[in-house]
Amino acid sequence: MGYSISHERLSVVIGRIYEAAYDQSIWLDVVLQLQAMFHGSRACFSGIDWANVEDSFCVSPSRDPYWDRIFLDHFATNELFAPRVAAPLGRVFSDTQLIGRHRIERTSVWNEWMMPQDMYDGMFCNLRASEKNYWFFDVQRGRGQPAFDADDRTMLALITPHLQRAAGLGRHFEARPVLRSLLGHLPFAGFIVDPRLRILDMNDAAQRLLVQPITLLTANGGHLATSDSTQTQMLQRAVARVCRVDESEFPISAADLILRSERGDQLVLSIGLLPDGEMFGLSAGPCAVVLARESRLALSTSLADQLRKTFGLTGKEASVALALASGLSLKEIAIRENMAYGTARVHLDKIFRKTDTQRQSQLIALLNAFRLLP
Template sequence: MHVPESSVIASIGNIYQAAHDPKLWPQAVESLRTLFDGSKACLVRIGPERRPDDLIAPSNDPAFQDRYLVEFADEPNIIEHAVAKAEVGATYSDLSFIGRETLRASRLWNEWMAPQDMYGGLTCKLASSGPSTWFFDVQRGRNQAPFDAADLALLRTIVPHLTRAVEISRQTRIGQLVSTSLSHLPFALIAVDAGLRILARNEAAEQILSDRDSGLSQRRGVLLTSDIQSTTRLQRLVADACSAGRGSLPGVGGDLLIVPALPAGDPAALAISVGPSMSVGTPTIALEPCAVVIARRFSQELPAGFAEAIAQFFELTPQEARVAAAVAAGQSLKQAAGLIGIRVSTARTHLGRIFGKTGTSQQSQLVALLRSVQVTLPRN
């Protein structure tokens, strides 16, 4: 079979497009089926917890595809056994690698492959991660010419691109998973370049930037604080993290506390930390040097459920947790005892046990530790 070079290039292009957009994988698999003049083609993940999107086979009958997931996906079959033994990147003909008679005597071939006109295929193992393996398979039908050496050579030409695309796709999905998780963290994450231009932010950052009284805002896409001095300090920390214009290793950034000037009530200061991103020091066409700004609301008012949360976190008794919470709120030990309704000597005994359970030895250390736990708790 003569295959035009333009068709090969187009199929490879479809593969790399699908690597960055999972919705395009059916189109990429279909283009490969057409390229090899196959009756069927599929991209499959084998391993635990199979899902419908683990079998990408756009030319399959949906009823047969559902049947595969129900009847064959959770039990070893002859093709998956062969794939498991192969090396990543290996390409082979199932009829020669498994054996025509062995394959056609199997339940998989008789009940799933043959009814869909799958009489001989080429398979390649694309990736393996823990118990999961990904492979591509293209089949020809009963009335088609079997695959020959030229077809196998063509697949071997495409396999490096297909293998790379599957890995890119996996890493992209992992990146999306991390990004989704970061977006739900209880503190703000903002990626900025050396000029404080905002590159990305999570949902908590959106809330802080939209709050006029938070002490942090944006203007024309540039991150600003509530006063010139703090913005200048923030600029220096970001420049240090980005190593802007120095040609050296990235700096460590630093910390900054912003206390908005509110007329009354709890000021709810922002504790800001600035650090280098993982890509700093390796500028590319796609991403300039950048830093990560983490902003956490820091209020003297303890959130609801604080005592219960630190009791669970540090394995404190309920009364120890009440003493610890009172100390964290700025109360003296005498005030804490009066507030809870216990003797000062009893409160002092509780405090000694709290020191032991938290690994601290002074009230100032204990307060700092408890306040650091506070920023991870939801506020009403």
């Protein structure tokens, strides 16, 4: 080895690599330390987005917009790039070892882009690769410096697994704030749970809901639960079906559930599939989004009586009409009233006929006109 590297220094750099996985602003310091450790003239930690190369993630202490533009315009695909991309993941190679010095010096990318930037000898490792992106670390030495040798490659090989893990973690933690931002903008409680109802994330509204003295939803040992064991089982079955845990059951992409207390409080749950929780730094495999909103359906008997007297509705029809006016969908009403959706549809048709309306919007407007809403 042309230069010596202490194990203490190696440990410090590895520690910084994992810090960078959680905070991308630290990557510049990591790359600077790696460049100095290997006495390089240049170093680069990069994740190329094949769909949009110009927006790729790239950290290099010596990055120059002028040379970036030349590379994108003339050398985005070049004679040296293809052999590098094809190299196995997790192994360390030098350009000379992989491609050959004579072949390198005959390429236009070396003569017109690498040599002017004092990039005479390179060593790299491929970290992650897929149809969507390609991650690698590269360090170069300049004119007059010793070429990278087997000892240099051995040292980089010790660091490579940590770079691989950090690249994967970084991808997760970059996406997770996006998910939290989406949940945070919801006006009602939102939870991310795994198929066993383990809470993986939640927004502020969900946290406020769970700490209320009397609430239909609770957190039991880090798992989402209800105040009633039967309803908890129903919730878990719904989440499991959405996450498609049991292949023998017919898969569904969404489900609705209404929780009710003895006091008459109601909470409407909408459950949807999050196909790949791992991409958000969550549990590997499918997860579910559970959205919870309060349903204020504690309507007085006099209102239902007034509907029956005014329009000749039955008790069940009056209940369906008031539920529609309160904002529930017909599917949610069918669940709440423990009836088939087709039966709820029949009730709605009768309500339309008796109130001389044709659409739900007309019905709700009519109810508002009669001041029948609480």
